[in-house]
Each structure stands twice: as C-alpha cells, then as structure tokens.
Amino acid sequence: MGSTALPAMRTAPQFIFFTDFDGTITQQDSNDFITDNLGFGAGLRKMGNGDVLFGRRDFRDSFQEMMDSIKAPFDQCIDTLLQNITLDAGFKEFFYWARDNNVPIVVLSGGMEPIIRALLAHFLGRDEADSLQIVSNNVAARPGRSINEEGGWQIVFHDASGFGHDKSLEIRPYANLPEGERPVLFYAGDGVSDLSAAKETELLFAKAGRDLVTYCEKENVPFTTFQDFSEIHDTVKDIVEGKINVKDAATGRK
Numbered sequence: 001m002g003s004t005a006l007p008a009m010r011t012a013p014q015f016i017f018f019t020d021f022d023g024t025i026t027q028q029d030s031n032d033f034i035t036d037n038l039g040f041g042a043g044l045r046k047m048g049n050g051d052v053l054f055g056r057r058d059f060r061d062s063f064q065e066m067m068d069s070i071k072a073p074f075d076q077c078i079d080t081l082l083q084n085i086t087l088d089a090g091f092k093e094f095f096y097w098a099r100d101n102n103v104p105i106v107v108l109s110g111g112m113e114p115i116i117r118a119l120l121a122h123f124l125g126r127d128e129a130d131s132l133q134i135v136s137n138n139v140a141a142r143p144g145r146s147i148n149e150e151g152g153w154q155i156v157f158h159d160a161s162g163f164g165h166d167k168s169l170e171i172r173p174y175a176n177l178p179e180g181e182r183p184v185l186f187y188a189g190d191g192v193s194d195l196s197a198a199k200e201t202e203l204l205f206a207k208a209g210r211d212l213v214t215y216c217e218k219e220n221v222p223f224t225t226f227q228d229f230s231e232i233h234d235t236v237k238d239i240v241e242g243k244i245n246v247k248d249a250a251t252g253r254k
C-alpha cells in the first residue's frame, strides 16, 4: 500500500497536524533573531519579508541573503538562540495531548534542522524532540571551512522551488489519499515561510497579527487565528471529539 510509505500514516491516524516552527511553536522567529542580532539587522529583514509577502521576490532569495549576512559560527548562533527563544505557552500540553490521541505532529520549516532540533530538545527533552518528524532546510560548511568557524556555514535548501522549502510537497501526498483513508489535515503558521502550505489543508491556523493573516485575507484562504497553542488545542480537540465540524472552525480573523 502506497500510503503506508507516508511517515505520518504509520499509526493510521484520522488527523495530522502540520506546523511551522519559528514564530509558531516558538514565540520568536529564530531566523529573524539571528538576522537582526548577528546579521544585517531588522530593517533590511523586514523589507525582505514585505517583498515576499506582496510577491515582489521569492522567499528563497530573500532568505538566502539574510542567512548570508550572518558571519557568526553556527554553534554560536545555536547558543544565542537557546538563550533567547521561548516556547509557545500552550505547545507542550498540546504536544502530549496529540501524542496520546494519535494526532501526529509534523514540523515543516524554512529554518535549519540542527537549530530546530536543538531548540526542541531544550524545550521538550531529547526523546520528545526526536519523536517529531521535521522537514526543513539544512546547513552545510562552505567549501574548505567548518560550520563552527566565522563565515563557515551556509543554508542548504530543501528543494529547487522559489520557496527554498515548498511545504506543499510534504502535505499533498496526504491530501491525495483516497476517501476513507485520508486523514483530516491541519496546518499552523505565522509568516512568509508558510505561503506554500496555506492552501493545502482543511483548517489553517494563522497567528494573530502576523503576516500569514494578511496573506490569507488577500488570497481568500479560509483560516482561523490563534494567539497561542492553547486555542489550537481547544479547537483541534473539539474537532477530534466530533463536537465541531472542521469547516465551521475556519472563522477568519477574530
């Protein structure tokens, strides 16, 4: 059976929760943080995000520039992030609930895998972090260098798309499963790295006040907003327990 090859179908779930990492599971975006504090700064970064949001540039090019502006060794970037990035207030509880209720969480990120793994291990513990499937960009040493030296690392994109990581590639094989086998799909995100995923699931949770809300309204993508994961938790739980219909939960901006 083809579908059993899909990693999140291993436990035959009826629901799958795809989620962005930065600014969604965490309260701050780790890539923004290192760009603002160790790279070319918030001014250029915000200009770059605006260009992507309004279709003037690809996320890939804009993000590559941000990462290239950071010369600090990679291990120093991780240390800085461990000291400054905090977990969403409701995520931990949602994580355990999802695990106990066979709702696989799949992290789809435009960030770099070693940073995501380090932060998740710090917030949840190593075993819990290892239990999550993460699909993201990565990092590599520049030719003849080591990642832990000044100017020694570069981002390695997940695929050839203008997104760098086209998140729809991971979601679509689940969306295309035959009726009766196909789980209900959720997605949560906050910003420009989520544009490729925004139209792929039954219910999109967009973080209140962030760029993804603007995009969904502009593109007429059904969504509901959230402040933190406790709201997502309540809604997903109600849907899983059959108290509300997934379509009725897409209430737009609250």
Ligand SMILES: [Mg+2]
Pocket: 020, 021, 022, 023, 024, 029, 189, 190, 191, 193
């Ligand atoms: Mg994000």
